[in-house]
Amino acid sequence: MAVLGCADIAWRRALPAMAAEPLVEIAAIASRTQKKADRFTAAFGGVAVEGYAELLERDDVDAVYIPLPALMHGEWIERALDAGKHVMVEKPMTGSHAETARLVALAHERGLVLLENFMFLYHSQHAAVRKLVADGAIGDLRGFSSAFTIPPKPLGDIRYLPDIGGGAFLDFGGYPVRAALHFLGGDLDVVGVVFRQDRDHGAVMSGSMLLCNAAGVPARLSFGMEHSYRTSYSLSGSTGRIMLDRVFTPPASHQPVVRVERQDHREEIVLPADHQWANVMGAFARAVLTGGDLRSQDEGTLRQAALMERVLAAARIVRF
Missing domain, CATH: 3.30.360.10 (Dihydrodipicolinate Reductase; domain 2)
Structure with missing residues (x-):
């Protein structure tokens, strides 16, 4: 498994959970800068990679965790799925229901796991x-x-x-x-x-x-x-x-x-x-390794995306 983006949540929560999960091997960590990737791999292992696209080209990576800013998720989920990688992504999966539904359908079509990380559900x-x-x-x-x-x-x-x-x-x-x-x-x-x-x-x-x-x-x-x-x-x-x-x-x-x-x-x-992070990391790893069905989570992701969109559309915006 690899990490696409050296975010704070990856350092504090996701990577420690990956390192402790017997089913996961940290293969690579990518950042926009080599220096930051080096710092993360020095602490957690794996190969330091400069550039997200370069990480997706690696043959030793079968799954990626994406902790990038919210509105960058859609692009890199799609690119990871196109590269044949399973994906665990921080919430929200995307900024719209239509894009989320399209990516969930793409993952099903490719036979890949795509999991939105609302980790609290695993506590x-x-x-x-x-x-x-x-x-x-x-x-x-x-x-x-x-x-x-x-x-x-x-x-x-x-x-x-x-x-x-x-x-x-x-x-x-x-x-x-x-x-x-x-x-x-x-x-x-x-x-x-x-x-x-x-x-x-x-x-x-x-x-x-x-x-x-x-x-x-x-x-x-x-x-x-x-x-x-x-x-x-x-x-x-x-x-x-x-x-x-x-x-x-x-x-x-x-x-x-x-x-x-x-x-x-x-x-x-x-x-x-x-340990909700250990639980979600284990669930993702088992789904990747055994072909486990996470479609109930997909249904929750789609309901969430649709409801978030309706909330946003109904919001009265007060500027200050």
């Missing part, structure tokens, strides 16, 4: 929460809320370049949206959206969304990069509420604490630590 805490809901811990589900907010980044950060990084909505606003799909189902309507957009560089900085499913269960979602750090969700039911923090980017050592509240009842359930 066991979410299955535990779904079981609590299914077992009636809070009665009938009446509402879902989720937030992913971070402090401002330094000037020049890729998120401030909407034509490359896509802004905060594409970069991490999709996490609460994907969580809503996970808990409320795939048919969500857009009720209302407001985005804050910076006048100077044109990037969406933050926003709030109200969605609902066919049963009228609402999802209240927020994101932004002008806040304190927060990744959380809560589920409200007819008899209680479930709350969970650090839901999208927990470190491998973190033991999630699920808080359950009902009338005259307060409970905290400590769950086992889990």
Whole structure:
């Protein structure tokens, strides 16, 4: 497996998970500059390659991980698939549903694995929460809320370049949206959206969304990069509420604490630590090596892309 782009997420999360996965051998790491590729391979192994296209020409690479800025994904996914490489790509897969659908279809046509890395879905805490809901811990589900907010980044950060990084909505606003799909189902309507957009560089900085499913269960979602750090969700039911923090980017050592509240009842359930990066890397490697079917993930990717597009189209943009 090889890495196409020396992004921070590759250094901090993806490459350590690759190095620890027995089914993965790091063959090469590519950057636009030889110096950066050399620094990454010195830490994680593999051959340092200057240039993304040069990496795709290598015969010793059968799969690539792409952590490039969001709006560069589509081009390099297609070029990797055309080169016969399996692809694991950071979210979002692309900036549009049409392009995402085309690339998913191309991967199927070529018999290649294409996985969008919403890694939080591979953490066991979410299955535990779904079981609590299914077992009636809070009665009938009446509402879902989720937030992913971070402090401002330094000037020049890729998120401030909407034509490359896509802004905060594409970069991490999709996490609460994907969580809503996970808990409320795939048919969500857009009720209302407001985005804050910076006048100077044109990037969406933050926003709030109200969605609902066919049963009228609402999802209240927020994101932004002008806040304190927060990744959380809560589920409200007819008899209680479930709350969970650090839901999208927990470190491998973190033991999630699920808080359950009902009338005259307060409970905290400590769950086992889990390593979502190791889990997603293992799932991808097994699919590549055994021809495993990831079409259920493809369906989620396509629903996500369609919903993100509808949210963007419905957004009231407030410039500041």
